[in-house]
Amino acid sequence: MEAQLLAWYAGAGRDLPWRHTRDPYAILVSEIMLQQTQVDRVVPRYLAWLERWPTVDALAAAPAAEVIRAWQGLGYNRRALALHRAAALIARDGWPDDLTVLPGVGPYTAAAIGNFALAKNVLPHDVNVDRVERRTGHGFTGAAAQALMDLGATVCLARIPRCDACPLEALCPSRGTRDEAARKQSRFEGSFRQRRASTLRLVAASATPGDVLDREAVEALARDGLVVVHGDGTVELPS
Numbered sequence: 001m002e003a004q005l006l007a008w009y010a011g012a013g014r015d016l017p018w019r020h021t022r023d024p025y026a027i028l029v030s031e032i033m034l035q036q037t038q039v040d041r042v043v044p045r046y047l048a049w050l051e052r053w054p055t056v057d058a059l060a061a062a063p064a065a066e067v068i069r070a071w072q073g074l075g076y077n078r079r080a081l082a083l084h085r086a087a088a089l090i091a092r093d094g095w096p097d098d099l100t101v102l103p104g105v106g107p108y109t110a111a112a113i114g115n116f117a118l119a120k121n122v123l124p125h126d127v128n129v130d131r132v133e134r135r136t137g138h139g140f141t142g143a144a145a146q147a148l149m150d151l152g153a154t155v156c157l158a159r160i161p162r163c164d165a166c167p168l169e170a171l172c173p174s175r176g177t178r179d180e181a182a183r184k185q186s187r188f189e190g191s192f193r194q195r196r197a198s199t200l201r202l203v204a205a206s207a208t209p210g211d212v213l214d215r216e217a218v219e220a221l222a223r224d225g226l227v228v229v230h231g232d233g234t235v236e237l238p239s
């Protein structure tokens with residue numbers, strides 16, 4: 001089954017910029033961005049990020065405020081700080097054997113960096129990969145990682161799989177079946193996540209008096225280290 005999948009990927013795989021590099025730093029940036037942001041939105045931001053901070057040392061040397069500003073619009077801003085802190089650790093101590101000691105790097109991201117940058121035969125399990133393995137009943141190797149992600153994102157879709165267009169149709173016991181409606185992502189409009197994002201956007205534009213800001217959002221951002229609150233109540237990005 002893996003052979004059919006890889007043959008399909010050779011012709012139909014998505015051409016994504018992080019697939020042209022084995023630089024672990026570039027893969028780290030792409031994977032942290034992709035954790036909670038869609039591929040189309042990540043592509044231009046990833047390219048701009050690497051142009052601005054092409055190496056782990058360059059990112060480590062950047063002020064936290066600049067890193068948070070550059071992240072605006074990608075959402076889940078804690079990732080910016082995690083990436084910045086990870087870069088500082090790597091610049092100081094080198095790449096650790098266990099990548100999950102780095103901030104923002106869990107088992108999935110560690111496996112992705114291991115596979116895409118360090119040529120390890122590990123399969124990063126994201127929702128797309130899990131779904132294709134579950135539906136096909138097949139365990140794939142690390143060599144199939146990118147192909148599985150593409151199949152899951154473009155053909156073996158969560159709600160209505162496009163079995164007619166699937167290279168595994170002849171071998172798949174789930175062909176022609178549907179899952180229960182996939183869970184939708186929680187609403188952003190009106191959520192606390194949105195309040196945090198708008199508050200951070202204001203503070204990123206300039207230091208702002210706390211009494212004109214959403215107090216709960218400021219407290220949450222301060223707890224995460226995304227803003228600092230000075231004695232006079234002014235809120236700004238960390239230096």
Ligand code: SF4
Nearest residue numbers: 156161163166169172
């Ligand atoms: S045949 Fe259908 S269910 Fe099976 S892997 Fe392909 S798209 Fe998914």
